[in-house]
Amino acid sequence: MTEKLEDPNLSEEDKDAIVGAFVRHQENERLRKHWETLLKEKHQVSRKATPPKRSATLRKLFLPVLAIAATLLLLLVFLPDLMAKNGEQMLAANLSEISIEGVRSESTTTVDSLRDQVRTTYLAGDFSTAATTGERLLSLPSASTEDQLNLGVAHLRAGNYAQASQYFTGLIDPPGNFTTEARYYLGLSLLSSGNTKAGLEELQKIRETDGGSIYQKAQALIDASW
Amino acid sequence: MRYLWRVVTFEQKNFNLSEIEFNELRDKLVNGDQHLFEHIFLQHFQKCMDYVIREDKAEDDVAYDATMDAFLSFRMKLVQGKVNYGNLRFLLTRMARQHYYKRAKKENTLDLDLIQHQVADEDFTNNADVMELLQRGWSTLGEKCKHLLHSFYYLGQPLKSIAARTNRKPDALRKQKQRCVDQLRGVVLVK
Missing domain, CATH: 1.10.10 (Arc Repressor Mutant, subunit A)
Known part of the structure; x- marks a missing residue:
């Protein structure tokens, strides 16, 4: 590569390619550092180092050693009682102390899994199940306003206009990221439930500055014959 | 009655940007002002990174680096006028996955439909x-x-x-x- 750089007859195109790539790389590295700081300070996102992998031998030994240790522990804990008492009763007593409800906490996987379910069932046309799953999702603390919007849409498709309107209204007041979309869907919900006047009034509140595409869709509905 | 039912609206697919706003954003970048780009896109970094982790079972640090590569590359392609308005969110996540494959040395099978004339810089920056x-x-x-x-x-x-x-x-x-x-x-x- 250095030979190419040293070529006195290098074409302008090649010079541009080399110098351009160098300048872009240099500036990108500067920007990468700047964004790393921004992400850390404003968005609480930082690069987490993955722990080093265990050596192959250790990995091979890890599971058998863990299995042996667990077996020994179980024998130490349960064997005396099993011998002394009715084993079945003792196991029942110990197992009953483990409450899944008590130890379960919300995880990212749960939220993501529910979101996937809402999406999959919705796309499959099963709007009632999408709405039911959406209700579960919305009960989780980390559910977002986007989840609320999607839940409203699922209710709307399922024909539950009152519930749909309730979720959309919640996104309009107080206003947030999805206020315009919520207003559009609230308008549709009201129209679908036969409340034409109120539905059209909601749609008329959508301005061009709220977003060209949604404004056009709202206008198309307003202009339709009712 | 005619309805257009969608779980995700068109603007949402484009980070709530209309096509006009998208063009304004590009103009700002070309003029050296990237505050708006940072304001709009960096808040989606975590979601994009999580997507790579979930879809490709990527390790956290590699997913972070790949997502950062994608955001830098996305910014550059915007400046060069090589990104079409359409489904920017989808494009960005696909780019992040593509960069992940490059970093993890895995085979890439993803196309980037919204990017015009994909010509990569000659890769001497590793030299x-x-x-x-x-x-x-x-x-x-x-x-x-x-x-x-x-x-x-x-x-x-x-x-x-x-x-x-x-x-x-x-x-x-x-x-x-x-x-x-x-x-x-x-x-x-x-x-």
């Missing part, structure tokens, strides 16, 4: 010797040269518009750019 030589050359350049090369190569500004902004003649600016590039390479030649 430490070349980078060191060019870095030495860069450090000898004056501020005017650095600014000109930055505007032309990084911000993607045409020489004509740089000339208009700085009250220079385009031909004179073209010659200055050549001198800057030759000075950078001149140092390389006498290493």
Whole structure:
């Protein structure tokens, strides 16, 4: 590569390619550092180092050693009682102390899994199940306003206009990221439930500055014959 | 009654940007103002990274680096006018996955439909010797040269518009750019 750089007859195109790539790389590295700081300070996102992998031998030994240790522990804990008492009763007593409800906490996987379910069932046309799953999702603390919007849409498709309107209204007041979309869907919900006047009034509140595409869709509905 | 039912609206697919706003964002970037880009896109970094982790079972640090690569590359392609308005969210996540494959040395099977004329920079930026030589050359350049090369190569500004902004003649600016590039390479030649 250095030979190419040293070529006195290098074409302008090649010079541009080399110098351009160098300048872009240099500036990108500067920007990468700047964004790393921004992400850390404003968005609480930082690069987490993955722990080093265990050596192959250790990995091979890890599971058998863990299995042996667990077996020994179980024998130490349960064997005396099993011998002394009715084993079945003792196991029942110990197992009953483990409450899944008590130890379960919300995880990212749960939220993501529910979101996937809402999406999959919705796309499959099963709007009632999408709405039911959406209700579960919305009960989780980390559910977002986007989840609320999607839940409203699922209710709307399922024909539950009152519930749909309730979720959309919640996104309009107080206003947030999805206020315009919520207003559009609230308008549709009201129209679908036969409340034409109120539905059209909601749609008329959508301005061009709220977003060209949604404004056009709202206008198309307003202009339709009712 | 005619309805357009969608779980995700068109604007949502484009980070709540209308096509007009998207073009304004690109103009701002070309003029060196990236605050709006950072405001809109960095808040989606975590989601994009989580997507790579979930879809490709990526390790956290590799997913972070790949997502950062994608955001940098996305910004550059926006500046170069190579990104079409359509489904930017989808495009960005696909780019992050593609960068992940590159970093993890896995086979890439994803197409990036919204990117025009995909021509990658020649990958000599991994060559430490070349980078060191060019870095030495860069450090000898004056501020005017650095600014000109930055505007032309990084911000993607045409020489004509740089000339208009700085009250220079385009031909004179073209010659200055050549001198800057030759000075950078001149140092390389006498290493």
